[in-house]
Amino acid sequence: MDLKLKLEQLHQRVVGLKDQINTEEATKNAFVMPFIQILGYDIFNPTEVIPEHICDIGTKKGEKVDYVIRKNNEPILIFECKHWKESADAHNSQLHRYYHVSKARFGVLTNGTVYNFYADLEKPNIMDEKPFLTIDIEDLKDNAIKILESFTKNEYNLETILDSAEGLKYIKAIRKEFEKEIxxxxxxxxxxxxxxxxxxxxxxxxxxxxxxxxxxxLTLSINESISDRLKSALNINEKPDLLVDQKVDPIDDGGDSKIITTEEELEAFQIVKAILREKISSTRIAPRDTQSYFGVLLDDNNRKPICRFHFNTANKYLETFANGKDAGDKKQIFNLDEIYNYRIQLHQTIDNY
Structure with missing residues (x-):
């Protein structure tokens, strides 16, 4: 199973459990340890993943860092964890102190949903003020996941990560300045x-x-670029039949130009793909936008609807087909994360086909 899919599954876990997680310790057990395990490290091996590692700081004795990750008997990562309701940016001074006396080159500050990765790119053995990499479980980015792969047990390479970290640092700085200019x-x-x-x-x-x-x-240029990317993602220009199949099931009395695909619909489509990839290849999951709804199909077959997003009205609805393609069940949702609550229905639909 690839890293992105594992992280998407962790996201589902976070969404389903976080309201029941009331302590920092519970956050570590429910969210952080699975994250470390996803990276390939044995959380049950105390010589590889060391919890509550003593990290004496000057005259302070008995100070403990939440986790130290070791590879080939050398520390490579230290984790400082907070409760999921706390900011992952607000406690870096504590991680600074641990980093100073640790031999690890990378420190991670996390609340179980956001993971900020730090290094010492500015001054040797002094942790930088800002992270070079942020992994947000609730907003996964492909480029960030690619960098995270370098931290997995099988792929870990110090030089590669440091090169990437320096590049990411300056890319983030340039992007920030660019956004100011916009x-x-x-x-x-x-x-x-x-x-x-x-x-x-x-x-x-x-x-x-x-x-x-x-x-x-600048704003117009960016908006048009986003619009082009959305159209490309749905193959509007290359394969208009993916979106409107008039021969099988006429869906409106107008043309394609009346169909507007929103970023929210695309995000919902990605969530459904993440849920269904537990059962089938993502290549079998196809989008089809219409004037009335945004549909998700199995094998791009209009006779095999998986679900539909009705987002074109004041209230948003998710329509599922666990009871058959002619027995759609519409449920109101208030945010996209609620789509994860219909995992069983979506899987049942695939099983039916």
């Missing part, structure tokens, strides 16, 4: 862009006008 373009950016096509002096009034033009242009 929100409020600086004079420097305006001058750089405008000088390429405008040869008149940039007086104050023109600078103000070009700032507004630049902000609109």
């Amino acid at each position: 929100e409020n373009p600086s004079d420097e950016l305006i001058k750089l862009l405008v000088s390429r096509f405008f040869d008149k002096p940039l007086i104050a009034s023109r600078m103000l006008a070009f700032k507004e033009y630049a902000k609109k242009a």
Whole structure:
């Protein structure tokens, strides 16, 4: 089973259990230990995963770090854990102290849902102020998961991770500056862009006008890029028949242009894929958007509906077909995470087919 699928299953576990997790210790047992296990380390081997490891700091004796991960008898990761309701950003000073006296090159601060990975890229043996990698179980990113693979027991390589960590650090910094420019373009950016096509002096009034033009242009460019990616994800341009199969089941009396696929529908589709990948290959799970609903099909067959998202009204509904393709059962949902509550119905639908 690949790393992403394991993390998606952990997400389902977190969603289902977190309201019952009332202590930091319970957070460690229910969420953090499974995460460590997903990385391939034996949580039942006290020479590989050491809980409550004594980490004396100066005159302070008996200080303990929650977990130390060892490989080839050398510490490679230290974990400091907090309750899932606490921020994973608010306690890095404690991890700083542990990191200073540890031989591990990487520290992880986590609340069981967010995992912030730190290194000493700025100064040797002094943990950086900001993480170079963040894994959010409730918002998994493919590029972050790819970096996380380097921390698994089978793939761990110090040099590779450090190279990636440095790159990620600067990418995050550049992205942050870029987002600032989108929100409020600086004079420097305006001058750089405008000088390429405008040869008149940039007086104050023109600078103000070009700032507004630049902000609109940047926003428009990004929105169009997102729209193109959404269409590409659904193969709208390449395979319009995936979205509207008029021969089998006419679904509207208009054209494809009336169909608007939202980011929320795509996110819901990814959740359903994650649930169904426990039973079948993701390649067999196909999207089909219509004016009335966003459908999920087995084998891209309109006669094999798995579920439908009715998100085009004030109230959102999930329609499942565990009782047969002609017996859809619509249930109101208030957020996308509730889709995980219908895992049994979705699996039953696959079993029926």
